[in-house]
Amino acid sequence: MHSQPIDFHPPAEDAAPFLLPATASLFAERADRFAALAVGHSLGDWLAFLGQLSQAQQAALNALPELSLPDATALEQARTHGMPPLNVAARPVAWRDVLRGMAGELATTAPNGAASVLATLAKADDARLDKLADTLLSGEPEAGDVAELPFVAAALQVVFTRLASQLDVKQLQPLDVHAVCPCCGSPAVASVVRLGSAINNLRYLHCSLCNTEWNVARATCTTCDTDKAVALQELEGSELKNAGAVRAETCDACKSYLKIVYQDKDPQVDPVADDLATLALDMLVDEAGYQRSGPNFLLIGAYSG
Ligand SMILES: [Zn+2]
Ligand SMILES: [Zn+2]
Known part of the structure; x- marks a missing residue:
């Protein structure tokens, strides 16, 4: 065997x-x-x-x-x-x-x-x-x-x-607040779960402005730090090409969410582009009462924070 x-x-x-x-x-x-x-x-x-x-x-x-x-x-x-x-x-x-x-x-x-x-x-x-x-x-x-x-x-x-x-x-040094960029202080647009020898399966937040990424433990809310109330939502039955590679990480403690994209599901996935191609997922979690924690600056209207 x-x-x-x-x-x-x-x-x-x-x-x-x-x-x-x-x-x-x-x-x-x-x-x-x-x-x-x-x-x-x-x-x-x-x-x-x-x-x-x-x-x-x-x-x-x-x-x-x-x-x-x-x-x-x-x-x-x-x-x-x-x-x-x-x-x-x-x-x-x-x-x-x-x-x-x-x-x-x-x-x-x-x-x-x-x-x-x-x-x-x-x-x-x-x-x-x-x-x-x-x-x-x-x-x-x-x-x-x-x-x-x-x-x-x-x-x-x-x-x-x-x-x-x-x-x-x-x-650079880690900041007390996980959701903002340690390089320029802007909010994260999304997380990426990366492929690659030293970084495999690790989650990085991606800066909405300067494109720097920083490591934050998976299954932790990037807004309030809890690891107790975090869940992943996806578009089931969606015809979108990238639906399987993008989820929304929702937190029931602070009612925020941010998307998370997976390179192992699609190596070309991009935190900015894949975010904007899955606005249907934003609508789904918005309707469920979660508020997005960071903007996508190429679509200002998606962000009401
Ligand atoms: Zn930045
Ligand atoms: Zn939270």
Whole structure:
């Protein structure tokens, strides 16, 4: 008889606590995932356009030079106070040109509604763009700005992903609050259960802004830390291609939820793209009384926190 060894992976002690973003391919892979998810999807046109937006983010990131990190004193101060090293209120000014560049490029191929928004953004002055960024990061978008905010977010993602990638992972430390990024302090968009030699089956939260990931034990609520009241919900009988690879982790103690995506079910799964291709799952858990704990900045309306 042939017996198979049990594929046991030791718990998190030796696992990388933080994964900084892989700038060479991150947005390009997301673009491919959006394109794949768009095929045959009821929101296919929108997902395909977000694929183009992700491609534009990769091109902008490739063209972006190194940015200035906070100086040694500021980094040490953040460390001492248990704060993330990057401060989203201190945006590198380069983000505005990233936005204008992407907007100008996408305006020619975007669907009608988005094209006029992009044309306006491409010509917007600094003050207008900074106001939009403040609105986005305050978490309280005004109805009149909603159409512009996903593009503002896309540009900010590019610069903060660049900044995060320039940090030394030794400059990061776990924060008391699990649901926010130890690199930039933004909320997580979703969790990823990863494949890979040293990180197999471990759960990482993925930053909604800078694309850094951090390890948090599985079956723990990322909002209130309980491990007693957590359950996984999925779309049963769904025809969505990625339905089996995406679940919602709900917590009955604090009534929050966040999606969790599984690389062993689909190695190409992406926390941002797969989240937006499963809005039906958000509706299901919203109706059951759970509130989403982190935004997807490419769809501001999905987040009411
Ligand atoms: Zn972050
Ligand atoms: Zn909870």
